[in-house]
Amino acid sequence: xxxxxxxxxxxxxxxxxxxxxxxxxxxxxxxxxxxxxxxxxxxxxxxxxxxxxxxxxxxxxxxxxxxxxxxxxxxxxxxxxxxxxxxxxxxxxxxxxxxxxxxxxxxxxxxxxxxxxxxxxxxxxxxxxxxxxxxxxxxxxxxxxxxxxxxxxxxxxxxxxxxxxxxxxxxxxxxxxxxxxxxxxxxxxxxxxxxxxxxxxxxxxxxxxxxxxxxxxxxxxxxxxxxxxxxxxxxxxxxxxxxxxxxxxxxxxxxxxxxxxxxxxxxxxxxxxxxxxxxxxxxxxxxxxxxxxxxxxxxxxxxxxxxxxxxxxxxxxxxxxxxxxxxxxxxxxxxxxxxxxxxxxxxxxxxxxxxxxxxxxxxxxxxxxxxxxxxxx
Numbered sequence: 001x002x003x004x005x006x007x008x009x010x011x012x013x014x015x016x017x018x019x020x021x022x023x024x025x026x027x028x029x030x031x032x033x034x035x036x037x038x039x040x041x042x043x044x045x046x047x048x049x050x051x052x053x054x055x056x057x058x059x060x061x062x063x064x065x066x067x068x069x070x071x072x073x074x075x076x077x078x079x080x081x082x083x084x085x086x087x088x089x090x091x092x093x094x095x096x097x098x099x100x101x102x103x104x105x106x107x108x109x110x111x112x113x114x115x116x117x118x119x120x121x122x123x124x125x126x127x128x129x130x131x132x133x134x135x136x137x138x139x140x141x142x143x144x145x146x147x148x149x150x151x152x153x154x155x156x157x158x159x160x161x162x163x164x165x166x167x168x169x170x171x172x173x174x175x176x177x178x179x180x181x182x183x184x185x186x187x188x189x190x191x192x193x194x195x196x197x198x199x200x201x202x203x204x205x206x207x208x209x210x211x212x213x214x215x216x217x218x219x220x221x222x223x224x225x226x227x228x229x230x231x232x233x234x235x236x237x238x239x240x241x242x243x244x245x246x247x248x249x250x251x252x253x254x255x256x257x258x259x260x261x262x263x264x265x266x267x268x269x270x271x272x273x274x275x276x277x278x279x280x281x282x283x284x285x286x287x288x289x290x291x292x293x294x295x296x297x298x299x300x301x302x303x304x305x306x307x308x309x310x311x312x313x314x315x316x317x318x319x320x321x322x323x324x325x326x327x328x329x330x331x332x333x334x335x336x337x338x339x340x341x342x343x344x345x346x347x348x349x350x351x352x353x354x355x356x357x358x359x360x361x362x363x364x365x366x367x368x369x370x371x372x373x374x375x376x377x
Contacts, residue, residue, distance in 0.1 A: 049101060049102070049105055051098070052097075052098035052099075052101045052102050052105075053098075053102060055094065055095060055098040056070045056071065056074065056095065056098055056099060056102055057070055057074075058070055058102065061109075062106070063106070064103070064106055064107075064110075067099070067102050067103060067106060071095065071099040074092075074095050075092065075095070078091045078092040078095060079092050080092065117143055117144070117145065118143075135147075136148065136150075136151035137151065137154075139151045139154045140154070252314060253311060253314050253315045253316065253320075256307070256310070256311045256314070257311060257315075257320075257322070259307075260304065260307055260308060260311060260322065263304055263307075264304065264325060267297060267300055267301070267304075267330070268330065268333070268334065271293065271297055271330070271331070271334040272334050272337050272338060272341075274290075274293045275290070275334055275335065275338040276338060276341070278290055280342065294327075294331050297327055297330060297331065298327040301325050301326075301327040301330065302327075304325060305324040305325060308322050308323075308324055308325075
């Protein structure tokens with residue numbers, strides 16, 4: 001009976017110690033179980049700390065987590081109740097003693113390191129205050145290790161804020177793009193509706209004009225009234241405008257616009273006339289003359305474009321501005337006009353020939369019918 005009690009006491013003690021080996025994340029060491037295992041083992045650890053490290057398969061200078069993980073792995077192999085093939089109670093007691101010794105040694109080293117840091121902090125506190133915050137971007141307070149942890153947390157928070165700001169900007173840009181697209185769609189629909197209404201009104205006006213609805217309007221054939229009485233117009237401005245219009249005054253930009261239109265029409269007419277004179281096909285001399293005419297047109301178009309630049313600088317309405325003329329397009333246009341006129345002329349000639357032939361046939365038929373009528377009589 002006494003032997004059974006001793007065995008149960010050993011096993012219960014081993015289980016309690018295995019549970020006490022599980023360390024919390026905060027790094028606190030649980031107290032030893034109430035059974036003192038050093039009384040159950042004859043392994044001396046005071047003078048064999050290197051053997052303890054070797055037994056746990058560790059090196060000096062390791063951390064507490066390394067010690068705990070090594071002991072946990074060895075306990076799975078050598079604990080009597082682990083069910084492993086290598087389970088051995090004597091070996092496990094030695095590992096347990098070595099584990100306690102290594103834990104004590106690591107704790108002493110950590111305390112000595114903390115004491116050294118505190119001494120360094122005492123010496124650093126004598127330095128100017130701002131020198132303590134030259135590292136870690138001036139973030140945190142306390143010992144260097146504490147400030148390092150605080151700085152790492154600060155970097156994590158800053159990275160999270162940057163990610164959130166990036167996502168926010170991305171959503172805002174996407175929303176602005178969608179808003180612009182929707183606005184453009186609405187504008188295009190509005191333009192289409194306006195154009196459709198204008199076409200409808202124009203068609204109704206043309207239809208009414210074709211029916212003669214505008215023939216009997218009051219005031220038809222009479223001159224338009226130049227000025228209508230408006231109480232919002234200054235009388236002096238009204239009289240000055242009336243005097244200017246009665247004397248044929250026109251703004252400079254209107255005169256310049258008229259001049260540009262007349263010049264381009266004259267150039268187009270002259271080049272078409274020159275092309276008609278050369279005929280088809282052109283001789284070598286005609287080709288040389290045509291190239292000279294084209295070169296002269298390019299010079300005239302260049303001067304006209306300079307005139308257009310001057311016009312665009314003084315025109316008061318933006319949508320009244322004019323674009324430059326292209327000499328190559330004008331030459332192609334003249335060639336196309338010449339070909340069209342040539343086709344029309346050929347069609348007219350063919351039509352005249354057909355009309356003449358039809359007239360001759362009609363005369364022959366009429367004379368033949370007369371001859372037959374005379375013969376029948």
